[in-house]
Amino acid sequence: MRIRHAVSAVVLTAAFAFAAPALASPGSDLLDRIAVDFVRMTLEAGEREPGYVDAYYGPEEYQRAAKLAPRPVSVLRNEADRLRMLLAKVPDKDLDADQRRRKTFLKGQIRAAQTRLAMMAGDKFSFQDEAEGLFGVRPVLKPLKRYDPILAKIERIVPGKGDLAARVDAFQNRYVIPTDKVEAVMQAGIAACKAKTEEHIKLPAGERFDLEFVTKKPWSGYNWYKGGAHSVIQINTDLPIYISRALDLGCHEGYPGHHVLNALLEEKLTKGKGWVEFSVYPLFSPQSFIAEGSANFGIELAFPGEAKTAFERDKLYALAGLDPKTAKAYGELQAAKAALASASNTIAADYLAGKMTKEQAVRALMKYSLYSRGGAEKRVAFIETYRSYVINYNIGQDMVRDHVYRAGKSEAARWAAMERVISEPTTPADLRR
Numbered sequence: 091m092r093i094r095h096a097v098s099a100v101v102l103t104a105a106f107a108f109a110a111p112a113l114a115s116p117g118s119d120l121l122d123r124i125a126v127d128f129v130r131m132t133l134e135a136g137e138r139e140p141g142y143v144d145a146y147y148g149p150e151e152y153q154r155a156a157k158l159a160p161r162p163v164s165v166l167r168n169e170a171d172r173l174r175m176l177l178a179k180v181p182d183k184d185l186d187a188d189q190r191r192r193k194t195f196l197k198g199q200i201r202a203a204q205t206r207l208a209m210m211a212g213d214k215f216s217f218q219d220e221a222e223g224l225f226g227v228r229p230v231l232k233p234l235k236r237y238d239p240i241l242a243k244i245e246r247i248v249p250g251k252g253d254l255a256a257r258v259d260a261f262q263n264r265y266v267i268p269t270d271k272v273e274a275v276m277q278a279g280i281a282a283c284k285a286k287t288e289e290h291i292k293l294p295a296g297e298r299f300d301l302e303f304v305t306k307k308p309w310s311g312y313n314w315y316k317g318g319a320h321s322v323i324q325i326n327t328d329l330p331i332y333i334s335r336a337l338d339l340g341c342h343e344g345y346p347g348h349h350v351l352n353a354l355l356e357e358k359l360t361k362g363k364g365w366v367e368f369s370v371y372p373l374f375s376p377q378s379f380i381a382e383g384s385a386n387f388g389i390e391l392a393f394p395g396e397a398k399t400a401f402e403r404d405k406l407y408a409l410a411g412l413d414p415k416t417a418k419a420y421g422e423l424q425a426a427k428a429a430l431a432s433a434s435n436t437i438a439a440d441y442l443a444g445k446m447t448k449e450q451a452v453r454a455l456m457k458y459s460l461y462s463r464g465g466a467e468k469r470v471a472f473i474e475t476y477r478s479y480v481i482n483y484n485i486g487q488d489m490v491r492d493h494v495y496r497a498g499k500s501e502a503a504r505w506a507a508m509e510r511v512i513s514e515p516t517t518p519a520d521l522r523r
């Protein structure tokens with residue numbers, strides 16, 4: 091059947107429903123059509139803003155068409171508005187439970203497109219409005235002084251005179267992986283994350299990744315999903331790479347993080363259900379909230395409590411030429427620093443609102459996130475590029491953790507809940523359940 095233009099779809103669906111009530115899911119047909127238009131719109135927006143599309147492995151003809159004649163941003167904004175209205179007209183009673191989740195997911199993705207396209211047209215939002223529009227979560231921003239008690243605790247872990255950030259930096263510098271050992275340590279870290287994930291999740295057949303080392307990027311690691319269960323994982327070597335990064339990055343970018351999430355969505359939704367909207371991944375969307383939150387939580391799911399430091403001590407320190415006897419102290423510091431994660435939301439919000447200069451933001455990140463100057467400058471570059479995206483890492487992680495922990499205390503129950511998060515049309519609202 092020829093796909094009709096979506097504007098007339100509501101009328102047609104109603105006519106079908108009236109004339110042929112036996113037709114099981116007129117709502118599903120309409121969702122299919124909205125999904126195709128959403129993919130086309132997203133790809134065209136990607137032609138208007140580099141980085142808008144994080145991954146695409148859907149029909150090539152859509153990509154070709156988008157490249158050939160991308161509509162201007164003003165027209166794409168109208169298209170996003172039209173899709174949102176059309177989606178609202180799909181009656182829930184015409185959808186089964188699965189399709190209702192699909193509709194809710196699409197609603198969040200379309201709202202994100204409306205927000206991002208508005209930003210591309212020059213509209214300005216507050217940090218919280220921007221985050222809510224793009225990622226479906228309104229962040230609570232804590233005043234920085236609320237992090238002072240955590241800093242006081244870290245003072246006791248890294249005692250000494252002078253500035254805490256400088257002391258932490260000097261301490262951590264003893265845990266840098268030497269350049270010639272980075273690849274072996276990273277490969278071992280990723281392999282361990284994969285082994286742990288495979289105990290609980292059946293990975294798609296033939297899944298694989300390539301590891302690349304790059305420089306001059308605002309991020310420390312990136313997973314580029316290519317489709318066909320294949321990822322390219324890039325590691326930025328601009329800054330020293332600490333021993334903790336092997337499992338952090340292996341789990342976050344790889345297993346059970348981004349690579350697995352994308353591979354499962356492709357297998358179960360894009361191919362399994364024919365839901366074409368999952369073949370495109372708009373970076374500034376609730377999908378990123380789920381992806382970053384689950385990728386960060388995946389580290390502690392795979393290596394809970396002391397398990398991470400124990401694995402690093404027993405397997406990775408020797409590979410990196412570091413002294414395993416010092417692993418415990420480093421592990422304690424990393425655990426204590428985790429409670430500072432959301433400080434960067436507040437700093438990002440203040441900096442982007444012009445309440446802090448660049449230098450003030452760098453200094454605040456050194457003080458409250460305990461970055462080195464180089465690390466803080468890199469973080470400011472990240473904030474300038476990705477803006478409110480920063481909330482996805484820490485608020486996302488907290489919400490995925492709470493959700494998964496509610497599933498039960500056993501490892502099996504928690505991994506099963508995690509698998510659902512990364513293989514279904516999960517929205518931030520789902521995580522509150």
Ligand SMILES: [Zn+2]
Binds near residue numbers: 342
């Ligand atoms: Zn990530």
